[in-house]
Amino acid sequence: MPLLQVRDLCLTLPTRNGPIAVVEGLSFDIDEQDSLALVGESGCGKSLTALAIMGLLPPAISISAGSIQFRGRELVGCSDRQWRRFRGGAMAMVFQEPIASLNPVLRIATQIEEVLALHGDGDRRWRKRQAVSLLEQVGLPDPAALARAYPHELSGGMCQRVLLAMALAGEPDLLIADEPTTALDVTVQAQILDLLIEIRRQRGLAFLWISHDLGVVSRLCDRVAVMYAGKLVEQQPVQTLFGNPRHPYTRGLMAASPSLEQQALPTGIPGRVPAPEDFTAGCRFRDRCSQAMELCFEDPPAFPLESEDAWVRCFLMDTSATSAGEALSNGEEAK
């Protein structure tokens, strides 16, 4: 049984013109100690997916279909109280804006102790010691002094470590991270990624990691799911995805990503992600895709790839179709 199983998840936003699905038909698994990256341009629905799993969706948006199972236990339909038992416990999340995620008027120690108390761990004295110990585990210097500090006295990198300490307080099995290092300097980012790799090794944590930085993803994750306009379009192990991206969108993202290895300027993807109210049937990338064909007005199924649990939703992968002309033969060559 996977640690987390998401099936046909659909997130809906009510509008004057009726409900629109901002995330649609999303399915993926995360096993124990597994790490899955969710990548894609902004507005594709990555953050909402993470929030849905945590039971923290904004009030306007609701789960209209599908299932989210954690260790076989269905979360969709749970009361907020039930969800809270998982959140900060077996599942924890860290966000992009570390400073905004902390309560500005409470000392750091108090905020960590609150999380510990929420899980009913130990007495007050134990919680005090545990808070300092957690700060030490996330590599903060002078944790005892830091415990008494307020968030504004800390740098962004230190705040992110504190949030990580809070996330670890509930001894989670799954850590969901939404661009947690994007706002940090590259030096501090490297330190935090190293720390996460070490923590993961020690504790056997599983990750759901949201990032637009393919470098970060390649360093941290085993598998990658690519999201476009509310749907997953490709999923592959990290090595094969980087070595052989199959979906034209994935290829576009890679060609657009700046890299130290490359000499030439990256190339952009023309156009932009449609807004949810403009979502259509068929492949949603077709308007930006140089290889789009008539067939793309239909929904592409998931074509399996060589590696286990790897697939791509693109008709270029359909080796059985014969009518698609030139674009198709390119696809066959790639395969």
Added chain:
Amino acid sequence: MTSSSPLLQVRDLEVVYASSSGRRQVRALAGIDLQVQTQECMGLVGESGCGKSTLAKCLLGLVPAQQGSIKLSLPAEFRTRFPDLEQLWQSRSGSKTDPGLELIGLSGKAWRAVRKAMGFVFQDPLASLDPRMRAWQIVTEPLAMHGLASGKALRKKADQLLDLVGLDTQVALRYPRQFSGGQRQRLGIARALALEPPLVICDEAVSALDVSVQAQILTLLRELQQSRGTSFVFISHDLSVVKQIAQRTAVMYLGRIVEEGPSQDLFEDPWHPYSRALLEAVPQPQVAGRERQWLVAGEAPSPANPPSGCSFHPRCPLAEDQCRRQFPPMIAATAPSRQAACFQLSSGEISQ
């Protein structure tokens, strides 16, 4: 081109801020030397707080310098388009042997004339655009402000500018909030280019954008550089972006430039331990055997309380006694022309 004087010549530039309490002083720039040639893109990298934005603002006359010199050598074709700039030039610029207009000490009025020659694009596209102005008004604001065009001519110019940055002229009547982040950044760039300035200063201008849009904007900047000969000072915390867009790169640490050279050479074989640390920190796949020996711990110290000697010494794996006592001199090489400030370079600890 190489024999002529650089477009921008910065010498020993120092900026000191009074802290909010007024008690402490923050030496945000502690003696910057920098040259930007015509049609060159100079990248500026370093951790936050090292003074990149302060340098950008100082070049634009938006924060005063305590000390130092900024010389701007404007091409005559540009100057003569603006009577006030030409007049300023005639009265203030240097001799034949040392041409260029000294910007430090200029009056507010003179700065306004000079700023026509310098476009700037800052990070936050929404904050830097007036929400009540329409797209066409935003991009032509500098032209209107300097009374260079009005009426029909202004609208026509707006269409040209929108077209230049790859925006449909149909969007001319929209307000900033009706644009996506990438489109707003394009508006900012169009406005910066309205007067066709020979120098454009970009401070984290593409940092908040998706890579798909970022790449488009980098391509646009490169095209301008090639077609108009525009020079750029390009600030970014993203080293990969700087490597790809900038011909030369300067690495800043705590108010100083610690290394400078052609991007190609600097990124392939960085001299300064700090440059090495920055490069090693760029996330890449974990490869067994790829040793990371330069990675720094902790964060950069505050310029309000800088370490003695070489300000990098507390984080430097090579630091010795001398480094704690004295700031190292710049060690320069020619062909390729590059330089770094580190004692270990002269002692041969680091190969040049």
